[in-house]
Amino acid sequence: MTFHDLVQHGVQFGDAQGADYIELRYVQSVVEGYSTRNGEIISAGTTETAGIGIRALANGGIGFVSTARLKKEEIERAVKTAIGLAQTSKRKTPLVLSEEPTVQTRWEVPVKIPFADVSSETKLNRVFEVDKTLTSTFNSDTLPFRLVILALETSKKLITNNEGTQVESDYSLGRYLAMLTAKGNKDIEQRMISRGSTGGWEWFADPQFIQNFVDEAQDAKSVADNAKAMTFDKPVDFIVGPEVAGIISHENCGHPSEADRIQGREGMNAGESFWMDIDVGTTRVGSPAVTVIDDPTIPKSGGFYLYDDEGVQARPRYLIKEGIANEMFHDRLSAGRVGVKSNGSSRATNYNREPIPRMANTYIAPGDYSKEELVEDIKFGIYMKSFTEWNIDDRRYQSKYVGSYARLIRDGEVTDTFVRRPVLELTSRGLFDAVDACSKGFTADQAICGKSDPSQGIPVWTAGPDAMRLRAIRVGGVPT
Amino acid sequence: MMEQKDVQDLVDHALKVASAKGDAVVQARDVLEHQIRISNSEIDIFKQWNYTVFDVFIAIEGKIGTTEIFSPTPKLIDEEISRLVKLIQSLQPTPLYSGLQEDLKPPTKVDKLYDKRIRDFPNQAPDVVAAALNAAQEAGAKRTAGSFFFSETYNLVETTKGFSGDYPESAYRMTLRSFVDPESSGQGLAVGRRISTAEKDIVQAGQEAGEIALQAVGGKQGKAGVYDLVLHPTVAASILGSLVESANPLLLMMGMSPLKDKLGEKLGPDSLSVWDDGRKPNGLGSAPFDVEGTPTQKSPIFQNGTLQGIIHNTSTAKMNQAKTTGNCSIARFGIGSKMFVPSPSNLVFEPGDASFEELLEPNRPTIYITSNWYLRYTSRLEGSFSTIPRDGMFLIENGEIGQSIQKLRISDNILRMVANIEALGKSPRQIRWWEVETPTFIPFVRIKDAKMTAATQ
Numbered sequence: 001m002t003f004h005d006l007v008q009h010g011v012q013f014g015d016a017q018g019a020d021y022i023e024l025r026y027v028q029s030v031v032e033g034y035s036t037r038n039g040e041i042i043s044a045g046t047t048e049t050a051g052i053g054i055r056a057l058a059n060g061g062i063g064f065v066s067t068a069r070l071k072k073e074e075i076e077r078a079v080k081t082a083i084g085l086a087q088t089s090k091r092k093t094p095l096v097l098s099e100e101p102t103v104q105t106r107w108e109v110p111v112k113i114p115f116a117d118v119s120s121e122t123k124l125n126r127v128f129e130v131d132k133t134l135t136s137t138f139n140s141d142t143l144p145f146r147l148v149i150l151a152l153e154t155s156k157k158l159i160t161n162n163e164g165t166q167v168e169s170d171y172s173l174g175r176y177l178a179m180l181t182a183k184g185n186k187d188i189e190q191r192m193i194s195r196g197s198t199g200g201w202e203w204f205a206d207p208q209f210i211q212n213f214v215d216e217a218q219d220a221k222s223v224a225d226n227a228k229a230m231t232f233d234k235p236v237d238f239i240v241g242p243e244v245a246g247i248i249s250h251e252n253c254g255h256p257s258e259a260d261r262i263q264g265r266e267g268m269n270a271g272e273s274f275w276m277d278i279d280v281g282t283t284r285v286g287s288p289a290v291t292v293i294d295d296p297t298i299p300k301s302g303g304f305y306l307y308d309d310e311g312v313q314a315r316p317r318y319l320i321k322e323g324i325a326n327e328m329f330h331d332r333l334s335a336g337r338v339g340v341k342s343n344g345s346s347r348a349t350n351y352n353r354e355p356i357p358r359m360a361n362t363y364i365a366p367g368d369y370s371k372e373e374l375v376e377d378i379k380f381g382i383y384m385k386s387f388t389e390w391n392i393d394d395r396r397y398q399s400k401y402v403g404s405y406a407r408l409i410r411d412g413e414v415t416d417t418f419v420r421r422p423v424l425e426l427t428s429r430g431l432f433d434a435v436d437a438c439s440k441g442f443t444a445d446q447a448i449c450g451k452s453d454p455s456q457g458i459p460v461w462t463a464g465p466d467a468m469r470l471r472a473i474r475v476g477g478v479p480t
Numbered sequence: 481m482m483e484q485k486d487v488q489d490l491v492d493h494a495l496k497v498a499s500a501k502g503d504a505v506v507q508a509r510d511v512l513e514h515q516i517r518i519s520n521s522e523i524d525i526f527k528q529w530n531y532t533v534f535d536v537f538i539a540i541e542g543k544i545g546t547t548e549i550f551s552p553t554p555k556l557i558d559e560e561i562s563r564l565v566k567l568i569q570s571l572q573p574t575p576l577y578s579g580l581q582e583d584l585k586p587p588t589k590v591d592k593l594y595d596k597r598i599r600d601f602p603n604q605a606p607d608v609v610a611a612a613l614n615a616a617q618e619a620g621a622k623r624t625a626g627s628f629f630f631s632e633t634y635n636l637v638e639t640t641k642g643f644s645g646d647y648p649e650s651a652y653r654m655t656l657r658s659f660v661d662p663e664s665s666g667q668g669l670a671v672g673r674r675i676s677t678a679e680k681d682i683v684q685a686g687q688e689a690g691e692i693a694l695q696a697v698g699g700k701q702g703k704a705g706v707y708d709l710v711l712h713p714t715v716a717a718s719i720l721g722s723l724v725e726s727a728n729p730l731l732l733m734m735g736m737s738p739l740k741d742k743l744g745e746k747l748g749p750d751s752l753s754v755w756d757d758g759r760k761p762n763g764l765g766s767a768p769f770d771v772e773g774t775p776t777q778k779s780p781i782f783q784n785g786t787l788q789g790i791i792h793n794t795s796t797a798k799m800n801q802a803k804t805t806g807n808c809s810i811a812r813f814g815i816g817s818k819m820f821v822p823s824p825s826n827l828v829f830e831p832g833d834a835s836f837e838e839l840l841e842p843n844r845p846t847i848y849i850t851s852n853w854y855l856r857y858t859s860r861l862e863g864s865f866s867t868i869p870r871d872g873m874f875l876i877e878n879g880e881i882g883q884s885i886q887k888l889r890i891s892d893n894i895l896r897m898v899a900n901i902e903a904l905g906k907s908p909r910q911i912r913w914w915e916v917e918t919p920t921f922i923p924f925v926r927i928k929d930a931k932m933t934a935a936t937q
Contacts, residue, residue: 033816037734041574044567045546045817048560064527068551078530085526088606093522120570145735151815177814181735181861190735190859264519267625268657269914271853271870276662352529391854391889393868395662398887398935400866402858421858423933425889430937448815453517453627453914474936477891478704 003028006075007052007160014056014079015162019086021057021097022079022162025309026050027351029155032115034124036148038140039131041124051351056082060094062333063087066352098335098342100312102163107306108170110299111200115152115172118201123150126204130213134180137214142221145181145190148213150174150204165311173198173459175302175446180217184224187420190388191220191404196446196459198304219386219405227406227420235472237381238424239374239409242443244387244401245364245464250447252428253285253292254362256396257319257327258345258451259334265356269453271394274428278325285325286432289367292320294329296344296360302446303360303460307344310355314344319362323432329357349456356452363463367438371467374439378469381409382422400425400476425476434470441466482510482532484634484646491636494534494549494557499640501565502540503580505820506638507771507810509533513631514602518656520623521613523606535810537771537820538564539580542573546810546818576730577820578795580641580772581804587645587768588775588806591761597675598632598650605630608679612656612686616668619690621658627914628654628682630675635767643773650675651764654682655913657871658689663699663886665871666692667714667851671912671919672762692850695884696872702885704934708846708902709890709927710839710876715852717911717920719867720901721827722855723894724754725918727781727789729796730821731860738863738895739787748785748898751832755780756791757921758806758825764912764919765825770808776825779805791822829922832904837879839903839926846876847885847932853915863894866933891933902926 001009007024014022028050035043051068052075063085065078115123130148155171175196182189193216197203240248256273257280260266278285295316296305306314310332318326331346334357347358375383384403392399401424408417424431444463451458491508498504515527534549534557545568549560609628616624630652638644655669668685672678711719726737758776760766769775772794780788792800793808809823840846855867867890875883905923912919 031816033814035814035817035819041572042576043546043574043813043817043819044544044571045548046563046567047548047816047818049548049550051550061523062525064525066529066531068531070551081528085528089523089526090606091522093520095524120567124571147734149814153816175815179734179736188859188861190861264623264625265517265524267519267623267659268517268627268655272662352531354525354527389856389858389864389866391856391866391868393887394853394870398868398889400889400891400933425933425935426937427935430935434937454515455914476936477933 001072003070003158006070006072007158009072010052010054010075010079011160011162013076014083017080017083019056019058019083019162023055024160025053025351026158027155029153029350032152034127034150036127036131038146039128039135049350053348053351054078054082055354056086057095057097058083058086060091061086061089062095064354095333096336097332098340100332100342102165103311103313104166105307106168109172109198109304111172113201115154115201130210133210134213134217138217138221142183143180143217144183147179149177159309159311161311167307167311172200173302174203175459178213180220182217182220182224184221187224187227189220189224189404191216194446196302197300198302199300223405223418226418228418229420232475235474237378238470238473239381239383239467240470241385242441242464242466243445244384245468246445246462247387247390247401248431249292249362249364249464250359250462251392252396252399252431253319254294254359256428257329258357259328259330260357262328263334263337266452270451274395274397275325275328280325280328283325284323285429286320286323287435288322289435289437290320290323290432291365292362293318293365294359294362298361301361301444301461305360308346309348310342310346312342312344312346317343329359331355331357347458349458353456358451358458359449359460361444361461361463363442364438364465364468366440366442366465369437369439371439374437374467374469375409375414376412378409378412382419383407383409383414384422397428399428399431402477422475423477424473434473435468436471437469438465439467481512481530481634487532487634487636490552490557491638493554494536494561495638495640497558497561498536498538502538504640505537505771507535508636510634511631513629514605516605516609516628518609518624518626523609535818536561536564537810538568539577540568542577543568543571544574544577544820545571546820548818576795578798580639581774581794582641584641584643584773585775588759588777590759590766590768592673593766594648595650595673595675598630601630601675608682611679612654612682615683615686616656616658616690619687620660620694621690622660624656624658624686624689626654626656637769637771637773639773645769645773647768649673652678653912654685656686656689658693660693660697664693664696666690666696667871669714669913671764671910674762692872695874695881697884699884699886702888702932702934704888704932706929707932708842708844709930710846710848711925711927712850713909713911713922713924715849716922716925717916718852718855719897720922720925721916721918721920723898724781724827725824727791728822729790729792729800736860738861740861742787744786746786747895748782749901750784751904752782752785752898752901753830754782755828756805756807756824757828760826760828760921763826763910770806771810772808774804774806774808776806791824793822796822824918827918827920829904829908831906831908831923833906834903836905836924839905839924840876841879848874848876848881865894866891888932888934890930892931897927897930900928902928
């Protein structure tokens with residue numbers, strides 16, 4: 001049987017077995033990885049998987065079974081088991097899915113040069129080229145550790161359920177992760193960088209691919225050469241770059257607005273949310289300058305999709321609109337619990353994981369100013385272009401971002417004085433309340449968003465404008 | 481699950497195909513795993529994974545590669561190995577490989593790896609969950625969330641140097657988190673391989689989660705400053721374990737360990753002794769042999785505060801003029817590929833002689849932390865990091881657990897914290913959960929002069 005026949009049979013079989021809802025998700029995935037350390041290959045390989053994830057709703061409970069044995073008898077066993085597991089849950093509060101339009105469609109990521117058409121020599125040579133450029137631009141004493149990881153992922157997916165939905169897709173994502181360690185006159189700075197784009201090999205072939213590494217290494221070297229530890233007795237203004245604004249949009253807004261967390265479903269692991277205590281639609285969680293959007297439909301984006309893993313059409317989500325909490329991420333399960341519609345947020349990392357509400361491309365909406373206009377108004381402050389360490393509590397309220405490339409601002413100009421690791425240690429509310437303006441521009445970083453148990457590291461973009469200004473911040477990170 | 485004979489036949493086939501090309505290792509795992517996820521004191525989802533996966537490692541003239549084959553058949557094995565060989569031939573030699581273990585010795589005997597009662601456990605598991613939730617509620621919880629994994633695995637490893645070994649294993653790990661209100665929570669966990677004692681341990685974890693959650697009620701904003709810390713084993717495993725895990729040649733050569741050039745240095749007090757112990761009874765990281773067929777062993781990492789050794793496989797041992805410690809693994813690295821590198825098994829901290837009450841005694845400002853998450857390094861070379869306490873956190877007042885506090889962050893340096901270890905408790909626990917991936921046997925630990933920070937606005 002073809003995979004089309006198998007999933008169709010599984011859905012019919014599950015329906016006949018009495019499942020209230022049955023969904024089969026076939027995913028065939030190929031992930032290639034190439035890693036080098038200081039220009040020498042340390043790892044290369046391919047992981048190819050193909051299997052079917054089965055989710056059944058019966059007696060108010062949910063069972064999930066995945067199998068990579070693609071035979072009719074095995075699919076029947078797996079479907080029966082999923083229904084049986086759902087029934088043993090014996091829930092007092094039955095689970096329901098939101099009602100959504102059924103859809104029969106297909107979508108794909110546009111690809112110019114498929115990864116499969118490029119030889120592994122070419123792929124690896126591109127990674128070697130990064131290292132050669134870095135060592136010829138700087139030298140190996142300046143950059144003693146250079147780790148570069150290239151990851152190329154393609155997948156084919158078919159989602160069907162007993163309501164009649166059938167969505168087929170072809171997906172392709174290229175990304176890299178690198179850690180550069182720069183040794184300078186004063187210090188050592190470690191810089192983790194991650195970029196990516198849906199599409200094909202064309203993204204890696206672009207000259208900007210190599211230039212990004214050079215720019216990042218230069219920043220790390222500048223920090224290691226020049227950064228001075230400073231103390232700030234009084235509040236100062238901050239300008240943060242798109243990398244910092246992007247992680248803030250993800251951690252301080254994206255995660256707390258996930259409906260499953262708000263409903264307690266992630267209570268054990270990823271945690272709950274301070275959005276449990278607010279009224280979405282009316283509560284102010286930031287200044288009017290703050291609008292945060294998550295949009296899976298941005299072409300070429302790292303979190304791109306057009307239909308989610310429950311077959312619901314994707315659309316932009318306005319999480320915070322001019323400072324007011326506006327919308328949360330819903331899948332059909334979280335939406336069903338509160339009687340609303342899904343907004344197409346359901347994602348799973350592979351066939352063997354359950355789909356749950358996830359972010360896609362989360363960003364602070366740009367404003368009308370230029371970056372220079374935002375700096376002009378600052379008497380004394382810090383320009384924090386990038387960050388190193390960060391974390392946030394599991395209610396997503398107490399966050400910390402340690403600056404990497406950071407320079408002092410005086411009298412409306414970014415000076416040549418580098419500040420060593422300034423710390424934004426702020427509540428989500430304290431942070432978003434302090435934002436008074438955003439500039440134009442949009443720059444995205446590729447990230448792997450971790451959530452759930454077993455953990456599902458899913459590709460997302462975190463993005464922001466060229467500059468976001470925060471007023472009167474008390475610099476953190478120091479015990480008093 | 482598959483018949484063991486069928487797994488054996490497929491592994492033989494894979495090794496035969498791979499050995500025609502170079503050095504090879506085939507590691508097979510035939511797994512039946514379940515998970516029950518819980519929130520608001522109800523089961524949210526009951527899952528089953530039933531799969532067979534082969535990890536194949538091949539080395540051809542110093543060039544190496546790995547592939548992962550799910551649901552292997554002879555045809556699929558032939559195709560995947562052919563593709564892997566083609567990939568390897570396009571690569572360059574790696575510094576990380578210099579041959580497989582050839583000096584074969586009998587596998588280590590490891591107690592309590594497998595309990596046949598795992599077979600019936602899927603039917604009993606919902607009742608065990610109900611009992612744990614009940615215990616949490618009786619201890620004061622209003623609602624409880626949790627994640628409960630249990631599994632049975634048949635493992636088989638063969639190498640082109642003539643090693644062949646197999647073993648079955650069973651495992652469970654339950655983590656429960658109780659809430660009295662959204663900001664008053666407590667965690668309990670139960671980890672092991674012996675199903676006969678699982679229910680008792682799991683119910684106890686529920687009780688501990690409920691008790692801590694109740695104690696946490698009325699938490700006040702903590703004040704930033706320098707404190708002594710008493711770390712619950714869950715927190716000690718996360719923080720101190722992260723340093724011991726970095727005694728790994730791969731991390732050292734990538735600039736991702738603060739232990740670089742510190743072998744032989746005294747970094748902690750005399751009371752600090754830690755081993756990587758691949759044969760620890762009941763340990764979730766235990767096994768009779770590694771993927772090269774080297775018997776697992778108990779290897780000192782810290783002895784009386786001195787960094788004594790790092791873990792190795794045959795290749796990294798040769799690079800470092802050392803001996804393999806039986807820690808070779810085919811480990812996921814980055815995205816898409818795996819590496820043939822040393823990985824930790826179980827981290828085992830030597831217990832001290834202090835009771836929990838004695839750890840609370842010193843008359844200095846002290847905080848007791850029951851759980852943490854999100855440990856991130858500013859610089860892995862320096863060891864500067866921060867992590868966030870979650871669940872119950874308490875001031876110690878007059879040698880007893882006092883005021884519940886909240887919203888503080890440990891912002892310190894791992895080397896300084898290790899140097900400041902003041903005492904270890906006498907009752908170690910095995911810790912393995914979402915935040916602690918390497919099974920770690922560790923007691924309560926007291927650390928002096930740790931830096932705690934808080935949000936400034």
